[in-house]
Amino acid sequence: MKDKSLQKIINRAYEFNEEQQNALDQGIITEEEWYEINKQHFSSHYIASDNPRGQSGHSGNEHHYFQSHFMILEAIHKNGSFIDVGCANGYLLESLDRWTKSLGYYSVEFYGLDISEGLIDLAVQRLPDWKDRLFIGNAMYWKPEAEKYDFVCVKELSYVPVNKQRSFLERLLNHYVAPGGRLILGPNGEERETRHLENQLSKWGYKPTGYMEKSHHNNQLLARRMVWFDKE
Ligand SMILES: C[S@@+](CC[C@H](N)C(=O)[O-])C[C@H]1O[C@@H](n2cnc3c(N)ncnc32)[C@H](O)[C@@H]1O
Numbered sequence: 001m002k003d004k005s006l007q008k009i010i011n012r013a014y015e016f017n018e019e020q021q022n023a024l025d026q027g028i029i030t031e032e033e034w035y036e037i038n039k040q041h042f043s044s045h046y047i048a049s050d051n052p053r054g055q056s057g058h059s060g061n062e063h064h065y066f067q068s069h070f071m072i073l074e075a076i077h078k079n080g081s082f083i084d085v086g087c088a089n090g091y092l093l094e095s096l097d098r099w100t101k102s103l104g105y106y107s108v109e110f111y112g113l114d115i116s117e118g119l120i121d122l123a124v125q126r127l128p129d130w131k132d133r134l135f136i137g138n139a140m141y142w143k144p145e146a147e148k149y150d151f152v153c154v155k156e157l158s159y160v161p162v163n164k165q166r167s168f169l170e171r172l173l174n175h176y177v178a179p180g181g182r183l184i185l186g187p188n189g190e191e192r193e194t195r196h197l198e199n200q201l202s203k204w205g206y207k208p209t210g211y212m213e214k215s216h217h218n219n220q221l222l223a224r225r226m227v228w229f230d231k232e
Contacts, residue, residue: 021162038115047118047122053091071214071224071226072153072226073096075210075212079150080150080181082152082153083111083151083152087119088114088119089123090130093127094127096110111149112133112134114137117136139168143175148178149181153184154185180231182230183231184228185197185226186224186227187212188225192220192222198225198227208227209228211225211227213225213226
């Protein structure tokens with residue numbers, strides 16, 4: 001028996017992405033409009049939520065949020081800087097900051113980037129001490145002003161149109177990740193057997209350095225996955 005609410009969310013996101021991609025392919029919208037529609041879609045849904053998890057796109061409770069995101073700590077293996085690309089209201093950064101501090105293994109400085117002005121405004125309201133670390137920009141074109149980051153985390157390559165996803169991955173590796181740093185993709189929920197991301201990466205000739213997989217908390221057909229690439 002599938003978790004119907006989670007499956008509905010996954011299906012809705014896929015449908016939205018597909019509609020957008022078709023409109024772009026058929027020349028009904030430009031690439032600029034693609035980003036604008038995407039931004040409005042995320043912003044309006046997230047900002048309407050009455051809790052910080054919902055404002056970063058997560059529909060579950062705090063325990064579920066922890067179960068879904070704690071695996072990111074597995075990829076943090078040294079002190080350094082960390083940027084969440086598509087940080088929404090900053091809840092992931094805030095949570096990772098709390099978790100890394102409570103474990104005390106590594107000292108990590110957190111940063112965030114989002115395409116939505118409204119969501120970054122919300123992040124700054126929630127995390128005023130971090131206002132200089134929260135940036136507005138389209139990740140496909142934005143570049144770090146000074147230093148690159150030791151850890152770059154991007155939940156989805158679908159933040160850009162399908163035909164741009166490979167160059168997005170390359171941009172992240174070339175322009176965002178510091179030498180000796182790590183690009184983290186995920187964590188993402190998908191049907192256990194699909195392995196969509198890994199298949200796509202392998203078609204492009206990319207072999208992740210590391211990966212994590214976790215079962216869904218109450219659905220054996222779903223899995224949560226994350227992969228990472230180390231940069232020399
Ligand atoms: C699913 S949320 C992820 C939130 C957070 N990273 C987390 O894991 O909790 C996706 C976020 O990515 C942002 N986003 C989508 N496309 C983007 C792009 N091209 N550049 C920067 N941010 C983007 C959206 O505005 C949204 O806030």
